[in-house]
Amino acid sequence: MRFSYVIGLFSAAVMSAALVGNAAAQGKTVKIGGIFPMSGNAASIGVHVKQAFDVALDIINNPHPELGNFPLAKNGGLAGLGGAKVEIVYADNQGSPATGQNQALRLITEEKVVALTGAYQSGITLTASAIAEKYNIPFVNGESVAPNLTERGFKWFFRVTPIATDFARVYYEFLNDMKAAGAKTDNIAILHDNTEYGASVASTLTTAFKEKGIAIALDVAYATNATDVQSQVLQLKEKKPDVVIAISYTSDAILFAKTMQALDYKPPMLLADDSGYSDPSFIKAVGKISQGVFNRSSWSVGPAGSPTAIIAKMYKDKSGDDMDDTVARQMQALFVLCEAIDGAGSTEPTKIQAALKATDLKPDQIMMGYKGVKFDDKGQNILASGLIIQLQDGENYVAVWPKATAEKAPIMPYKGW
Amino acid sequence: MTFTLVQVIVGGLLLGAVYALFSSGLTLVWGMMNVVNFAHGDFVMLGMYVAFVVYTLLGGGPLIGAPLATLLLATLGVIVYFGLIRDIMKGPMLAQILGTFGLALLLRYSVFWWFGANFLSLPENLVGGTFDIFGIRIQASRLLAGVVALLVTLGLHLLLTRTTLGSRMLAVAEDATAAQLMGIRPDSMQAIAWGIAAGATGLAGALIATFFYIVPTVGETLGIVAFVTVSLGGFGSVPGALVAGLLIGVIESLSGYLIGAVYKDIVVYTLFLGFLWFRPQGLMGKT
Numbered sequence: 014m015r016f017s018y019v020i021g022l023f024s025a026a027v028m029s030a031a032l033v034g035n036a037a038a039q040g041k042t043v044k045i046g047g048i049f050p051m052s053g054n055a056a057s058i059g060v061h062v063k064q065a066f067d068v069a070l071d072i073i074n075n076p077h078p079e080l081g082n083f084p085l086a087k088n089g090g091l092a093g094l095g096g097a098k099v100e101i102v103y104a105d106n107q108g109s110p111a112t113g114q115n116q117a118l119r120l121i122t123e124e125k126v127v128a129l130t131g132a133y134q135s136g137i138t139l140t141a142s143a144i145a146e147k148y149n150i151p152f153v154n155g156e157s158v159a160p161n162l163t164e165r166g167f168k169w170f171f172r173v174t175p176i177a178t179d180f181a182r183v184y185y186e187f188l189n190d191m192k193a194a195g196a197k198t199d200n201i202a203i204l205h206d207n208t209e210y211g212a213s214v215a216s217t218l219t220t221a222f223k224e225k226g227i228a229i230a231l232d233v234a235y236a237t238n239a240t241d242v243q244s245q246v247l248q249l250k251e252k253k254p255d256v257v258i259a260i261s262y263t264s265d266a267i268l269f270a271k272t273m274q275a276l277d278y279k280p281p282m283l284l285a286d287d288s289g290y291s292d293p294s295f296i297k298a299v300g301k302i303s304q305g306v307f308n309r310s311s312w313s314v315g316p317a318g319s320p321t322a323i324i325a326k327m328y329k330d331k332s333g334d335d336m337d338d339t340v341a342r343q344m345q346a347l348f349v350l351c352e353a354i355d356g357a358g359s360t361e362p363t364k365i366q367a368a369l370k371a372t373d374l375k376p377d378q379i380m381m382g383y384k385g386v387k388f389d390d391k392g393q394n395i396l397a398s399g400l401i402i403q404l405q406d407g408e409n410y411v412a413v414w415p416k417a418t419a420e421k422a423p424i425m426p427y428k429g430w
Numbered sequence: 431m432t433f434t435l436v437q438v439i440v441g442g443l444l445l446g447a448v449y450a451l452f453s454s455g456l457t458l459v460w461g462m463m464n465v466v467n468f469a470h471g472d473f474v475m476l477g478m479y480v481a482f483v484v485y486t487l488l489g490g491g492p493l494i495g496a497p498l499a500t501l502l503l504a505t506l507g508v509i510v511y512f513g514l515i516r517d518i519m520k521g522p523m524l525a526q527i528l529g530t531f532g533l534a535l536l537l538r539y540s541v542f543w544w545f546g547a548n549f550l551s552l553p554e555n556l557v558g559g560t561f562d563i564f565g566i567r568i569q570a571s572r573l574l575a576g577v578v579a580l581l582v583t584l585g586l587h588l589l590l591t592r593t594t595l596g597s598r599m600l601a602v603a604e605d606a607t608a609a610q611l612m613g614i615r616p617d618s619m620q621a622i623a624w625g626i627a628a629g630a631t632g633l634a635g636a637l638i639a640t641f642f643y644i645v646p647t648v649g650e651t652l653g654i655v656a657f658v659t660v661s662l663g664g665f666g667s668v669p670g671a672l673v674a675g676l677l678i679g680v681i682e683s684l685s686g687y688l689i690g691a692v693y694k695d696i697v698v699y700t701l702f703l704g705f706l707w708f709r710p711q712g713l714m715g716k717t
Binding site for chain 2: 052053054056057059060207233234235236238239240241242243244245247248250251263264267268271274275276277292293294295297298299302430
């Protein structure tokens with residue numbers, strides 16, 4: 014027993030020595046850790062983010078003059094590090110906060126990554142980034158919206174995406190405009206799962222609306238990965254709210270769409286909070302019975318020939334799917350991180366951290382529809398913003414609000430099927 | 431209020447029938463061989479994918495998909511028995527658990543590799559839409575699954591109690607050595623049991639696919655309910671699984687509606703554990 018233990022330790026030591034030696038020999042590779050759900054019920058997210066990162070790495074590591082002034086596109090590799098190539102080391106979080114934490118530890122201590130990105134589910138970003146903080150490794154997040162992630166006093170956590178408080182404002186203003194246009198929006202119900210994401214977004218929205226003098230009439234919480242949601246839909250059907258705000262991951266979002274049709278329930282307005290409702294497989298599976306659902310987004314393809322349109326096309330060629338808001342935000346985070354490493358001209362964590370703090374990207378230097386990227390002391394992007402999109406034909410989301418960037422006018426009421 | 435309550439109970443019964451449907455195969459294997467099949471949920475998943483492939487390639491509904499899924503999964507069940515179960519049954523309990531668990535992962539990630547991780551779905555009107563009876567909505571696809579659940583339960587029960595094959599299978603379950611002395615081949619009987627169980631599970635999957643999403647990990651979501659249903663119904667009791675399925679479905683729906691969906695699992699599992707405390711053999715299990 015003890016002998017095999019010693020042998021085990023010895024081989025582990027030899028292997029890590031070999032790995033380190035290998036990394037040193039190549040020299041010109043910058044390793045970034047990517048923690049995402051590659052298995053479990055959110056695996057489709059992991060598959061898509063990997064394809065998006067392949068596109069991002071292609072842009073970063075190879076010359077892409079067609080993207081014009083888009084950062085990191087012009088030449089191959091990171092110019093600040095003598096053309097070093099970026100490599101992503103992926104780790105599967107299996108949809109579990111504990112696994113996400115272990116994977117963060119493994120990526121930092123064994124794979125020697127210089128920075129981390131991920132981890133999709135807010136509850137897992139929470140645990141994984143705590144490890145990065147402990148080891149003084151930068152963690153750049155592009156997609157987790159639970160507000161408390163940037164309220165922990167962390168020095169190594171940076172978040173590019175707009176968060177629940179930003180979207181509470183967007184929803185409020187959008188509903189106000191819809192009310193002015195004649196829609197009823199007084200009676201609001203929130204439907205959400207009980208994960209870190211669902212619970213925190215629901216409570217942020219409830220608080221934000223309360224401050225504006227609007228009480229949430231009905232709060233329907235459920236356990237994620239439900240086998241059945243009939244009772245939740247019946248609760249809504251009975252209370253007849255004017256607006257239902259739905260905060261769900263993909264599996265539950267699909268089940269809700271199917272159950273709403275089966276029980277013949279259509280709220281006058283269904284306003285979804287991204288995630289499940291932005292997943293391309295949601296649109297393919299139940300888009301046709303979810304016509305007219307509103308959703309939030311920060312992604313817009315843009316005119317033909319623009320960097321965003323070119324990137325969207327590269328992604329579509331790679332994955333076969335249209336780029337959605339979630340995967341675009343994840344990609345944006347990787348660009349921000351690589352831009353910072355490039356600017357730092359070093360893979361020293363403290364130098365990357367300093368470069369992230371100094372980040373000041375303009376709207377034409379990013380692929381998302383944000384007003385830019387600039388972090389506050391908490392690590393939150395203060396220029397992040399969003400818009401409202403609608404699934405009018407059941408196949409493609411179009412921007413409908415605010416008016417300035419809208420492609421089409423919002424259609425009311427919710428059509429369903 | 432009362433009106434919605436009726437809808438909640440009807441929905442609960444239909445849900446429960448589905449639970450019963452995909453639990454019958456598990457209880458059969460459990461009762462026959464004392465083998466806990468952790469790959470059960472993934473057999474359901476395979477049945478769902480068969481239904482999906484039948485629809486996309488042939489445009490066929492469950493009329494083709496369900497029999498085909500039954501047949502394919504039954505074949506797979508027999509193969510799994512001879513290829514894996516027969517050998518691990520000789521090993522310790524832990525080997526059985528890990529063996530079927532490994533099989534579950536193998537099936538799940540093979541499908542993952544072949545079909546990808548995307549959520550798939552069959553068209554909602556594949557099985558005749560939804561009936562509206564005095565405002566109570568009943569989905570035809572769920573009703574079909576419910577009726578088939580009753581038929582499968584009845585069929586399996588009759589098979590085990592009224593036929594020579596059934597008696598032989600039960601004899602092997604009781605005492606394999608004694609049965610062998612009587613000229614019954616335990617191997618064949620157990621292979622048949624695996625075939626029937628897997629076939630019933632595939633059938634369940636093909637029918638559930640008409641109203642649920644399809645994804646490689648769906649077995650994880652559904653699998654746990656199957657284990658609870660089987661334990662509540664009594665290990666090995668097919669009618670027990672039916673009653674337990676219906677009970678769980680109704681309790682889940684009622685507590686979800688009256689108390690709140692977040693608490694429904696707490697209610698179900700508290701009642702479940704409380705019940706097992708008084709009656710550990712389950713509703714219809716043998717002592």
